[in-house]
Amino acid sequence: MNKPTKTEKIEPEDLKEKQQEKVEEPEVLNNLPPEIKKVIEMGFSMQRISGPMPNPILSKLNEKHIDKILDISEKEEDNSFKDSQSNKKYNLIYFILVIIVFIFLIIFLVEDNKELLLEILKIAVAIVGGFGGGFGYKTYLDKKKDN
Numbered sequence: 001m002n003k004p005t006k007t008e009k010i011e012p013e014d015l016k017e018k019q020q021e022k023v024e025e026p027e028v029l030n031n032l033p034p035e036i037k038k039v040i041e042m043g044f045s046m047q048r049i050s051g052p053m054p055n056p057i058l059s060k061l062n063e064k065h066i067d068k069i070l071d072i073s074e075k076e077e078d079n080s081f082k083d084s085q086s087n088k089k090y091n092l093i094y095f096i097l098v099i100i101v102f103i104f105l106i107i108f109l110v111e112d113n114k115e116l117l118l119e120i121l122k123i124a125v126a127i128v129g130g131f132g133g134g135f136g137y138k139t140y141l142d143k144k145k146d147n
Contacts, residue, residue, distance in 0.1 A: 032040070102124070109117035 105117065105120060109120070
């Protein structure tokens with residue numbers, strides 16, 4: 001009998017037929033001669049034995065191993081936290097350096113060369129706008145992917 005597809009509906013009559021087939025299977029096995037019944041039972045047992053083999057490592061896993069795995073997992077979380085904290089520190093340092101350079105440029109170029117300062121500011125605004133636009137676009141794509 002064909003299995004119904006996802007779009008195909010199962011009629012109540014089909015369900016009754018399937019239930020009757022399931023009921024008839026054991027009766028058919030009981031009516032077989034003993035030699036054939038043995039062969040069929042051996043085939044079923046071979047199917048169970050030759051099924052998916054369990055992972056041999058799992059049978060050797062004990063409480064000490066689980067504790068060790070949990071310890072390693074905890075260390076990984078701690079390292080991840082420390083890494084994110086150091087990244088935040090470096091980002092703050094970079095931001096402060098950029099502000100210092102920007103203030104330095106303004107102080108020394110305002111009096112001597114205003115045109116050069118305006119060109120540098122235009123380029124800086126374009127760079128910051130590019131980073132902002134790229135960050136916004138990435139956020140938009142991430143939200144679109146999640147939905």
